[in-house]
Amino acid sequence: MIEVRNVTKKFRNVTALQGLNVSFGENRIYGLLGRNGAGKSTLLNLMTNRLVPTEGFLYMDGFPLTENDKALGKIACMGEDTLYEPSVRLRRIFEWTAIFYPGFDSAYASALAEKFGLDVRKKIGQLSTGYRSIFKLILTLASGAEYLLFDEPVLGLDANHRQLFYAELLARYSKRPCTVILSTHLIEEIANLIEHVVIIKNGRILLDRPSEEIQSMGFTVSGRKEAVEEWCAGKNILGSQEIGGLMLAHILGEHSGVPASLTVTPLDLQQLFIHLTNS
Amino acid sequence: MKIKQMFLWQLLSSRVAFIIFFCIITALTTILTIVAAFVQDGGTFNMSAASIGVFFLFVAGCASFAENLHIAFGNGVSRRTHFLSFLLFAAFASALTAVLGVLIDMIPGLSPSTYTPFLSEAPGIQMLFFFTLNLGMMALGYFFAGAYYRMNKAAKIAVSIIIPVTAILCIVFIMNAATPAGPAFQPIPQFIQWMLHSLTNAALFWLLFALLFLVFGWLVTRRAGIRHQQAAG
Numbered sequence: 001m002i003e004v005r006n007v008t009k010k011f012r013n014v015t016a017l018q019g020l021n022v023s024f025g026e027n028r029i030y031g032l033l034g035r036n037g038a039g040k041s042t043l044l045n046l047m048t049n050r051l052v053p054t055e056g057f058l059y060m061d062g063f064p065l066t067e068n069d070k071a072l073g074k075i076a077c078m079g080e081d082t083l084y085e086p087s088v089r090l091r092r093i094f095e096w097t098a099i100f101y102p103g104f105d106s107a108y109a110s111a112l113a114e115k116f117g118l119d120v121r122k123k124i125g126q127l128s129t130g131y132r133s134i135f136k137l138i139l140t141l142a143s144g145a146e147y148l149l150f151d152e153p154v155l156g157l158d159a160n161h162r163q164l165f166y167a168e169l170l171a172r173y174s175k176r177p178c179t180v181i182l183s184t185h186l187i188e189e190i191a192n193l194i195e196h197v198v199i200i201k202n203g204r205i206l207l208d209r210p211s212e213e214i215q216s217m218g219f220t221v222s223g224r225k226e227a228v229e230e231w232c233a234g235k236n237i238l239g240s241q242e243i244g245g246l247m248l249a250h251i252l253g254e255h256s257g258v259p260a261s262l263t264v265t266p267l268d269l270q271q272l273f274i275h276l277t278n279s
Numbered sequence: 280m281k282i283k284q285m286f287l288w289q290l291l292s293s294r295v296a297f298i299i300f301f302c303i304i305t306a307l308t309t310i311l312t313i314v315a316a317f318v319q320d321g322g323t324f325n326m327s328a329a330s331i332g333v334f335f336l337f338v339a340g341c342a343s344f345a346e347n348l349h350i351a352f353g354n355g356v357s358r359r360t361h362f363l364s365f366l367l368f369a370a371f372a373s374a375l376t377a378v379l380g381v382l383i384d385m386i387p388g389l390s391p392s393t394y395t396p397f398l399s400e401a402p403g404i405q406m407l408f409f410f411t412l413n414l415g416m417m418a419l420g421y422f423f424a425g426a427y428y429r430m431n432k433a434a435k436i437a438v439s440i441i442i443p444v445t446a447i448l449c450i451v452f453i454m455n456a457a458t459p460a461g462p463a464f465q466p467i468p469q470f471i472q473w474m475l476h477s478l479t480n481a482a483l484f485w486l487l488f489a490l491l492f493l494v495f496g497w498l499v500t501r502r503a504g505i506r507h508q509q510a511a512g
Contacts, residue, residue, distance in 0.1 A: 050352045050505040069281050072355035081505055083353035085346055096291070099284045100354035145355075 001025050002047060002065065002075075002147065002179075007056030009042050009203075016042040018203040019056070024147070024179055031194035031211075031269075032183040035277050039203040040183045041080055044151050048077040076101065076143035078136040078150045086125025090135055094120065103144020112138045112168060116161060129156035137165055141172050147179045148172075154186060162186075166193060187270040197269065201277050211269075218267040219255040222248045227261050238267075238275040250275075281356045285364030286371075288350060293339065297372070300335050304328045305383055312387045325387055325397045329380025329409045336376055336413045340369065340420025345428050348503060362500045365421060366493065373413035377406045400478045408478040411485035418492035425499035428506070 002024040009017040017039045024030055034040045045051040047058060047065065049072050057064060060071040084093055090113075098104040113120050116134045127135060133155050140148055154162045170193065173180060182190050197214055199207040207214075218238065221228055228240075228247040238250040250271040258264050308326040343365050351361035381402050398405050427435060453467065474481045 045505055048352065048355070049357060052502045052504065067357040067359055069355065069357050069360055072357060073281070075355055079505070081349075083349035096288055096350070097354065099287055100281060100356065 001061060003059040004043070004047070005057050005059065007043075007046060007053045007058065009039075009046060009051060010054045016203055017046070017053075020200075020203065020205060022198055022205050022208055024181060025196075026146075026179055027177040028195045029173065029180040029193055030182065030196045030198055031187070031190055032181050032198050032200070033187060033273055034183075034200035034206075036185075038200040038277075040200055041151050042203075043200065044077060044079065044149050044181070044183060048072065048075055048079070048149065050077075050079070073101070074145055075147040075149060076140045076145035077148075078133075078140040078153055080151050080155075082124060082132055082136070084124050087123055089121060089123050090118070091120040093124070093135075093139070097139055097143065101143045101145060105142045105144060109138050109142035112141060115164060115168070130158065130161065133157055134161060134165075141168060144176075145178070147181070149181045149183075151183045153182065153184065154189070162189065166190075169193070187273055188268075191269040199273060199276060206276055214269065214272065215266045218250060218252040218272065220248060220250050220265045220268055220271075221255075221258060221262045222246065222265070223262040227259070231259060231262060239271045280360050280363075281354075282360055282364045282367065284354075285347070285351065285356055285360060286367050289343070289347065289364065289368040292346075293372075296339070297375075300332075301379055301383075304331060304380075305386075308383050308386045312389065315387070326384065327397050328383035329377065329405070330397075332376040332380040332409070333412055333416050336372060337416040337420045339372060340417035341424045343368070343417070343421050344424035344500075345506070348428075348500070349506075352505060358500050358503065362497055365496075369414055369417040369421070373410050373417060374406075376413050377409035380409055381405045398478065404478050404482075408482040408485070411482045411489060415485040415489040415492065418489045418496055422492045422496045422499060425496055425503065429499050429503060 004020055004022045007017055007020045008015065020039070020043065022043075032040050032043070042051065046053055049066055049068075052066065058066055060068070060074065063071055065071045094104075094106055094109050098106055110120070112118075116131075116138070118131055118134050118138065124132065124135070133153065134157065137150070137153055140150065154165060157165065166189070169180065172178075182194065184190055194211055196210050197207060198205065221231065223246065225242060225245055225247040228249050232240075232249045232251060236252040238252055240247060240249040242248075250268055252275075255264050304326070305328075308328055311326060347365060348358070348361055350356070351358065384397065385402075398408075400408075427438070430438065453471070474484050
């Protein structure tokens with residue numbers, strides 16, 4: 001388990017994280033959500049020792065995480081930055097990663113590269129944004145680490161590659177359970193993947209709950225516009241969408257007494273996120 | 280600790296540069312020795328490969344900060360291990376370059392008619408001197424690169440101007456320090472004379488120099504962060 005205790009991170013005049021407390025348990029898929037500048041990347045960089053906290057501590061299984069090689073070796077992180085020189089060939093980096101991560105599966109990495117159409121003979125500097133993301137995804141997935149952290153994993157990826165990534169992530173997770181933390185803005189795409197949601201706002205934890213609990217926080221009703229508007233009157237509406245004569249409304253609270261003419265579906269995570277993070 | 284892995288990575292990533300450097304120096308020394316022997320105009324020749332190695336290791340030291348740190352960040356290695364592995368690698372590279380430099384410098388000696396040794400001390404003492412000098416230059420390069428990495432844009436510009444100007448002024452001052460100076464500056468020529476008195480004295484100075492800059496190197500390493508967020512700070 002990774003525990004973040006009272007962590008504050010300041011960059012001169014900017015406070016990226018403020019007294020943050022959060023835990024990431026074993027063998028679960030977390031969604032780390034937040035608006036731009038909320039502090040998601042800073043948190044992931046602190047968890048991987050790429051930044052040093054201004055205040056507070058991070059622990060893994062009760063031991064300090066910062067500057068702890070043993071604990072850090074259990075984490076593989078796909079960050080925003082490309083940490084390799086542009087002149088290095090991808091296959092060389094696979095070889096180097098195998099030095100640091102004893103569990104690195106070279107055959108799996110090669111198989112993934114083939115599936116994604118990534119030419120490992122290329123140099124990093126020759127890759128497009130999308131393929132650079134793919135390369136980093138492969139390194140993380142094949143690392144054999146117990147904690148896989150993904151910061152904007154699908155940046156620049158087309159729909160086909162995004163779908164392939166989610167499928168491969170689930171395959172890796174079911175074959176070898178691990179803790180996955182997905183930080184992304186594409187909430188709809190990961191909504192069905194994640195088991196636990198952590199939302200950060202202005203450097204603080206806004207919401208930290210299992211997905212089932214979040215779904216029980218509200219519901220979505222859909223049907224003819226007039227019928228939806230009539231039934232929703234006076235209720236706590238997170239948001240709504242209209243398509244032609246039909247309407248979809250996201251409502252906070254328990255669903256009871258919904259007329260048969262309206263369809264009830266689980267609460268949309270993205271709508272909840274927008275509602276919670278809107279200033 | 281992943282010192283072994285980091286050390287191995289540094290060996291793997293820099294081996295080509297070292298092999299090319301030593302091949303070029305060896306080839307140049309051999310060719311120029313042969314040319315000097317054939318010309319036989321009474322001139323002398325000494326390639327001073329060991330001295331050239333010092334510049335090479337300064338550059339290697341400069342290159343050892345950012346890339347190594349990012350490799351460490353990307354592969355679950357702490358800053359402490361990154362620094363210790365640099366220390367280990369710097370000692371290894373300095374020793375190797377000192378030994379090979381002194382050995383390569385023996386090539387011109389095969390043609391005694393044109394050869395005048397640059398240093399007259401025993402090879403062992405020369406190796407010790409170049410080892411400490413190499414280590415000092417690697418530590419200095421590492422510190423420069425680390426300090427530059429940690430600076431914001433304004434500080435980089437200021438340092439890029441101030442350091443060369445200060446260095447030039449220092450060189451001018453030191454060169455003039457040999458002439459009689461006021462009592463406040465008298466220790467400087469005395470110190471320079473002490474250093475020039477023997478290679479062992481100079482080796483001691485460079486060892487202390489290396490230790491000082493290794494301490495500075497650790498200070499710029501211990502809280503270094505990832506580049507874009509570092510810049511944001």
